[in-house]
Amino acid sequence: MMSLKNKIVLITGASSGIGAACAKQFAKLGASVLLCARRLDILEILATQIQNDYGVKAHPFQLDVSHHQAVQTILESLPTAWKNIDILINNAGLAAGLDPIQAGHIEDWEEMINTNIKGLLYMTRAILPQMVAKNAGHIINLGSIAGHQVYPNGAVYCATKYAVKALSEGLRMDLLGTNIRVSSIDPGAVETHFSIVRFKGDMKRAEAVYHGMQPLSPDDIADAVLYCAMRPPHVNISEIIIMPTDQASATLLSRKDG
Ligand code: 8X3
Numbered sequence: 001m002m003s004l005k006n007k008i009v010l011i012t013g014a015s016s017g018i019g020a021a022c023a024k025q026f027a028k029l030g031a032s033v034l035l036c037a038r039r040l041d042i043l044e045i046l047a048t049q050i051q052n053d054y055g056v057k058a059h060p061f062q063l064d065v066s067h068h069q070a071v072q073t074i075l076e077s078l079p080t081a082w083k084n085i086d087i088l089i090n091n092a093g094l095a096a097g098l099d100p101i102q103a104g105h106i107e108d109w110e111e112m113i114n115t116n117i118k119g120l121l122y123m124t125r126a127i128l129p130q131m132v133a134k135n136a137g138h139i140i141n142l143g144s145i146a147g148h149q150v151y152p153n154g155a156v157y158c159a160t161k162y163a164v165k166a167l168s169e170g171l172r173m174d175l176l177g178t179n180i181r182v183s184s185i186d187p188g189a190v191e192t193h194f195s196i197v198r199f200k201g202d203m204k205r206a207e208a209v210y211h212g213m214q215p216l217s218p219d220d221i222a223d224a225v226l227y228c229a230m231r232p233p234h235v236n237i238s239e240i241i242i243m244p245t246d247q248a249s250a251t252l253l254s255r256k257d258g
Contacts, residue, residue: 001230005030009229010085012065012123013092015042017192018142021218022089022225027054029226034082036063036074037092065092065119066111075126084134087229088127090120091142093164095157095198109156116160120167128180135179140225141168143186145243149250157198161186165239172238181236183228188243189253191215212255213246 009026013019015037023033027050035043035058043060050058059082063074093116096108124139131137146154147161168184175182195206221242228237246254 002232003030004226004229007031007086008034008082008084009087009089010034010036010123010127011089011091012036012063012119014060015039015046017194018187018190018218018221018225019089019091020046021222022091023050023058024053025219025222025226026087026229027056027058029230030054030056031087032057032082033059034078034085035060036065038062038064065123066114068118068122071119071122071126083130085127085130086136087138087140088123089140089142089225090123092119093142093160095146095154095194096200098153098198100153101155104156112157112160116157117163117167120164124167124171131180132175132178137179138181138183138229139171140228141182141184142221143168143184143239145186145188145241145250147184147186148241151250154250168239172236179233181228181233183237184239185221185224185228186239186241187216187221188241188247188250189213189215190218190221192218212257213253214244215246216242216244 004026009031011019011022011033014023014035023035023046027033035047037043040062047058047060061074063070065071094112096111097105141164143164144161146158147165150158168182171182189210191210195209199205224240224242231237
């Protein structure tokens with residue numbers, strides 16, 4: 001098994017949900033964690049908590065991954081001790097809206113495409129050359145069941161996650177012959193801020209998504225991310241699709257009370 005002790009792990013979208021769960025679980029096993037998200041105040045609290053609980057280093061910084069120039073600048077200006085990133089977890093992403101294409105909101109599409117596809121590419125492009133130079137590293141992308149199955153009214157979100165699947169596959173091809181690994185973790189229903197964000201704060205609609213069923217928790221997904229990261233160097237987990245027991249496909253869920 002690979003040890004995570006003193007490995008430098010950069011997690012995007014680390015302020016909540018799956019990103020925050022990954023930050024804690026990696027830190028618990030001795031990794032130094034670079035935490036980025038748009039909300040610095042929350043990240044700072046998380047970083048302090050991680051340092052206190054696990055005695056590891058945590059460095060929070062503000063970043064919107066969809067801003068190319070910001071990605072370049074911030075990564076170049078990281079303290080030297082943090083520059084040598086071993087594992088990049090491309091977790092930042094969102095769904096905005098659930099509408100048929102003919103009624104879709106352009107700004108929702110742009111936000112999803114800019115973060116889920118372009119943001120992932122900007123981060124990867126900025127960090128990958130130093131991984132190639134040292135011939136070591138691991139990129140772990142957060143995909144989705146939505147990258148395997150399209151569902152009604154979700155086509156654009158699904159398209160972004162199909163893109164993540166394509167990019168993970170393409171990265172494995174382009175990096176073939178190096179020791180760099182590329183994995184994709186593709187969850188179904190996970191209870192995070194995902195649905196609250198998708199429905200723009202409409203708590204009723206957000207809660208209905210998980211009504212009567214037991215969704216996955218962010219820690220369930222962080223477990224799978226850790227599993228990939230800790231395999232021996234010759235083992236690359238390409239893809240893990242992970243759904244609640246109460247879910248059989250993107251649209252087929254068992255709800256106990258109807
Ligand atoms: C989240 C899963 O099915 O709500 O990516 O799109 S789903």
